[in-house]
Amino acid sequence: MRYRTQAVAYPYWVVALLLYGLQMVFGLLAIVKYLGPDPIRAVLPFDVSKAIHTNLLIVWVLTGFMGAAYWLVPEESRTELYSPRLAYWQLGLFTAAGVTAVVGYLFRWTAGNKLLEQPYPVKLAIVVVMLMFLYNVGMTIWRARRLTTTEGVLVAGLAGAAVLYLPALLEFDNYTVSIFYRWWTVHLWVEGVWEMIQGGLLAYLLIRLSGADREVMEKWLYVIVGLTFISGILGTAHHYFWIGVPAYWLPIGGIFSALEPLAFLAMAVYAYAATRRSGLAHPNRMAVHWTIGSVIYSAFGAGILGLAHTWPSVNRWTHGTMITAMHGHMAFFGAYVMIVLAVVTYAAPILFGRPHEEHETAIGLWAFWLQIAGMFGMTMAFATAGISQTYLERIIGLGYLETQQKIQVHFLMLLATGILFAAGVALYIYDFFFLVPRGHREPTPWPAAEPVEA
């Protein structure tokens, strides 16, 4: 660790990983409810477990992003963080807001708006958290008078996420208008500014792990985020199919969301080129696993599987089926979960003052491969369920309930692969909490083997 205040990232990642574990509990519960009958339907119906499952994801990934920013910004700007105390308060407030929301859902306190279920006071608290974060990071960079492209893209992504959260505070009497703006938050997050964050973190990791030339990496980073926005902004239109908006959104959505995989493919080429040029000899091989994994899974999950059902004449039949869940799970995991875990895995040995080599444990490898295999299986289960559902319910005209009975077998596969995945998550958390701190020593100066500045 080059700067003492980078350690602020640690409690962020502790909270993030704990919530990641909790997310698994509610995900598995949701699968069991799909199999039914549901003995705890009166206490915890499906809608509550689903809302908690998705909200925990958003909260913990954002926590992970912010922790990663606190890790990365001092290093990039070559200074201590402006105010570690403010960062701790910010984490406290964000955790309190997240926990309040989750507990509130259990007691049916909800705004009932998909992915933006947070009740209004919680939404306001989130805005305050964002402002605290941006102030702290902004002051750090301003005082250092040094802003690299890598951190600039990362911080701009987080600032964009804060700005784009604002439409979520608006309310409209017209349901079509309210979902129109709901996508400004949800879509322009995950297919816009969050991709910037992913790109920034990826550039940082590739520079550190492969020792690739910073100038070259940052040059192409602009191309990646440029492609993201060129395709992603108008790509919002693929959420404007069939909801009561003008018909011109149909071809726009078709064409621009067909271009969206380009940004993800560009990231894959980016990583490939970096490793070709500079090799992957970094001793923290687990971090290399997660970084390369993230690039591959986001290209497949977010890019290809998104493309699979985004063309209007296809989406006409698949809209609102399990096909969407197929794309959503792998996209979020590949693009955002894996990039956070990559940064955490990269930073952990440095944080604990251990040599990078010791970080590759058998448990760490199992954690990686179980999540990879589990998510692949879950994606296939959602895909087969969704294809069957589309065919039986939408094309043949079978009733919804009869269709769900006929695709039960896919939910069994979902449960089996979901358990594998959750086991991988549990091992990752165990590895992070119990194995690493056992060798906890006072942070040593930057290890000699580490390329300090590529």
Added chain:
Amino acid sequence: MTKRQTRAFFYAGTGVFGAIFIALTIDSHRQFPTLTHSDRITPAVIAGKHVWHRQNCVNCHTLLGEGAYFAPDLTKITQQRGAAYLKAFLKDPSKFYSEERDRRLMPTLALSDREIDELIAFLDWVGRIDTQGWPPRPILVTGAAIPGTEAVGAPPRAAASSDPVALGEALFRRTPPGCSACHSTAPGVNVVGPSLANAATVAAQRVESPDYHGKATDAAGYLRESILDPNAYVVQGPTFSSGGRSLMPSDFAQTLEPRQVDELVAYLMTLR
């Protein structure tokens, strides 16, 4: 390419496409009132939207195809089921579905009569939004297509010929009016309303039966009366009626043209 050029690519690309997006958003606002019939957004519809959000409906159901995939899409539900049925259903879903049979069951929500009316008003408004022809064929909650039904492969909209029977059958499968959402034509399959497998035969027997007090004198007349005035004779069944009133929508006299009623009767008379 230099870093300066790639940076320009990023700024210019984002700026240009962002500006197009904003322009289209402004134009969409111009068109929202027509496309969504915003003049029909009454206070009841707005209140119903709040009920929809308060009850977290979207985390099981989809509406306009958006939401969760644990429960059926509700975009056209008021046209398929009608207000009377939905009212009875929302009071106690377990009367209509069984968790043992369907593996899942909607929880009974503690909704007041007024909230139920508002929710139905909201869903009814949503059902009239211009969705560019989506869904391409009706998404049914239940029914159809257990062996013996001819819904499989039947064209959703167009009739095979100009024959009244063919036109009637096509109309039967279409939403609105959504007859097939509640009535199967397979023997013994009671979806929500009674099976119409042998509707013509049953109708002929019913007009002769002593407990029939309606105005019809023959089978075709009985079928016509059942469509236009479902309460003229109420068939008994667990999901057919509530409080002695039929759960079938009673506004087909207004929403269907006389020619369409003729076609439906012509089709139903072929089910013997």
